[in-house]
Amino acid sequence: MKITTLGTSHGDSTYCRFNSSTLYETGAASYLVDCGAPCEALLCRKGKDNSRIRAIFVTHMHDDHVGGITEMIKILEKYPKPGQHTSIFLPERGAAEALTVWLSAMHIPVKPELIGFSLVTPGEIYSDENISVEAYPTDHIPKSPVKPVTFAYIITEKASGKRLLHTGDLWVDFHDYPEILTREHFDLLVCEATHYKQSTAAPLFRKTLADRLIFTHIGNEWHGEGESRLLGLCADFPYPVAAAHDGDEFEL
Numbered sequence: 001m002k003i004t005t006l007g008t009s010h011g012d013s014t015y016c017r018f019n020s021s022t023l024y025e026t027g028a029a030s031y032l033v034d035c036g037a038p039c040e041a042l043l044c045r046k047g048k049d050n051s052r053i054r055a056i057f058v059t060h061m062h063d064d065h066v067g068g069i070t071e072m073i074k075i076l077e078k079y080p081k082p083g084q085h086t087s088i089f090l091p092e093r094g095a096a097e098a099l100t101v102w103l104s105a106m107h108i109p110v111k112p113e114l115i116g117f118s119l120v121t122p123g124e125i126y127s128d129e130n131i132s133v134e135a136y137p138t139d140h141i142p143k144s145p146v147k148p149v150t151f152a153y154i155i156t157e158k159a160s161g162k163r164l165l166h167t168g169d170l171w172v173d174f175h176d177y178p179e180i181l182t183r184e185h186f187d188l189l190v191c192e193a194t195h196y197k198q199s200t201a202a203p204l205f206r207k208t209l210a211d212r213l214i215f216t217h218i219g220n221e222w223h224g225e226g227e228s229r230l231l232g233l234c235a236d237f238p239y240p241v242a243a244a245h246d247g248d249e250f251e252l
């Protein structure tokens, strides 16, 4: 599987980093986790074929994770190829209807032959010949009256049997760090790096049974010269750690 961290910033764009979106490619298909703006433009700069995007998994309905979805839908519908279809997984009830109204206001009708919406619920939400995806509840919006509305995603690549977990955003005290990471082996952990203190998180990171950690959704303090401080704090973790930049490519 090839992984491209398209946008790697937190809630604000910065000079070098845009909002969250990560592309996972395997076989002839590709999948997005989150679609922060300007996701479609970053795919264009990387020369990606949008018609291959089978599914978009949104971790939660904060703008920096879903703000690029209207442009993405517009482009998917504008240049369709035979057999193309993209399933968009949104984690809040009513989000698909609201999005459809906003698209309609911009004169973009949703074409069901190309775009489908599904509500995320805990457990397996997607499977095709390439991957299966499990939604794992987190608690990034703890004041939400409806639970759960924020999710990590566990993606299993069927050809290799390799498995990764993409956390999405977590809460500031790190209580919703997916506990499965300390019980089961993962080939890769893709973890946000904005909302919590590294000193709070380090004991759980050290217990995590992953072969590798890639930080994305990078907080301001770790941008630029801060990156070496971040990696220094992780120097005793039992696996290699990287801080992603916009457009970086990794192999699983």
Ligand SMILES: [Zn+2]
Pocket: 010, 011, 020, 062, 064, 065, 169, 217
């Ligand atoms: Zn965020």
Ligand SMILES: [Zn+2]
Pocket: 060, 062, 140, 169
């Ligand atoms: Zn968020």
